[in-house]
Amino acid sequence: MVEQVTKSMSESNATKAKVEVRNLNFYYGATRVLKNINLMLSEKRVTALIGPSGCGKTTLLRCFNRMHDLYPGNRYEGDIILEPDSINILSRRVDPIEVRMRVSMVFQKPNPFPKSIYENVAYGLRVRNESKRSIIDEKVEQALRGAALWDEVKDRLNDRAYNLSGGQQQRLCIARALATDPELILFDEPTSAIDPIATMTIEELIEQLKQQIAILIVTHSMQQAARVSDFTAFMYLGEIIEFNDTKTIFTNPSHKQTEDYVRGKFG
Numbered sequence: 001m002v003e004q005v006t007k008s009m010s011e012s013n014a015t016k017a018k019v020e021v022r023n024l025n026f027y028y029g030a031t032r033v034l035k036n037i038n039l040m041l042s043e044k045r046v047t048a049l050i051g052p053s054g055c056g057k058t059t060l061l062r063c064f065n066r067m068h069d070l071y072p073g074n075r076y077e078g079d080i081i082l083e084p085d086s087i088n089i090l091s092r093r094v095d096p097i098e099v100r101m102r103v104s105m106v107f108q109k110p111n112p113f114p115k116s117i118y119e120n121v122a123y124g125l126r127v128r129n130e131s132k133r134s135i136i137d138e139k140v141e142q143a144l145r146g147a148a149l150w151d152e153v154k155d156r157l158n159d160r161a162y163n164l165s166g167g168q169q170q171r172l173c174i175a176r177a178l179a180t181d182p183e184l185i186l187f188d189e190p191t192s193a194i195d196p197i198a199t200m201t202i203e204e205l206i207e208q209l210k211q212q213i214a215i216l217i218v219t220h221s222m223q224q225a226a227r228v229s230d231f232t233a234f235m236y237l238g239e240i241i242e243f244n245d246t247k248t249i250f251t252n253p254s255h256k257q258t259e260d261y262v263r264g265k266f267g
């Protein structure tokens, strides 16, 4: 056991920090839902957030791109430091729109805009005031290729995104997320609304994307966490109970609650 822990610590030390969460608390109105969260996300690695329903996974995920700013009464305390420039994502001086370009998000249900395939991917570039057609064309193709969708849609870029299948729509949302060259992508249960084959495609895609960027994924599937992630954080009642490399979390967790959860004793 000591050997295994030593190995997992050295694996984690071998990675470079992309994001560091320091003493994060989050409140919906007067209710504190995240409690003193400390967590590091590594560059070019996938980190999974697991834990029973209502423990705060989605709430934590949404802090990374300031999604909570969209609703009044929500409040953050603490820091989320994005490297390499060490900016605090949560600082009021930092523009949340710019944060969302650098930290993009893919939701549970595919949510394309009521626009063409092309315009869905071009959206973030237009928000960034990019107007040069040749640059937008190039970025749209690059993002669609990155999301393994280009070959299926290259001859129908002006079709409505709603005409795509559910799995294709989710890859389109990934392409939309990729178009602004994000440094971190947040996936909130990205395969819970699509079939097993489409799920496999998305998981393969995550594997490819991590060659370039950091990824944080919320999943209810222990199998998925074990397949796609390098590191796993187990949350319970708004706290991170345990964080380690995924293999250790699943085979040799330090906390009884983690062990019970990964063995399916509660959920």
Ligand SMILES: Nc1ncnc2c1ncn2[C@@H]1O[C@H](COP(=O)(O)OP(=O)(O)OP(=O)(O)O)[C@@H](O)[C@H]1O
Pocket: 028, 033, 051, 052, 053, 054, 055, 056, 057, 058, 059, 060
């Ligand atoms: N907009 C909101 N206003 C008030 N409370 C909220 C809001 N959204 C979530 N909560 C509460 O915050 C807690 C954490 O919810 P959250 O959705 O982050 O959990 P989760 O771990 O992602 O759950 P699930 O796995 O079921 O999606 C829950 O008690 C939930 O009821």
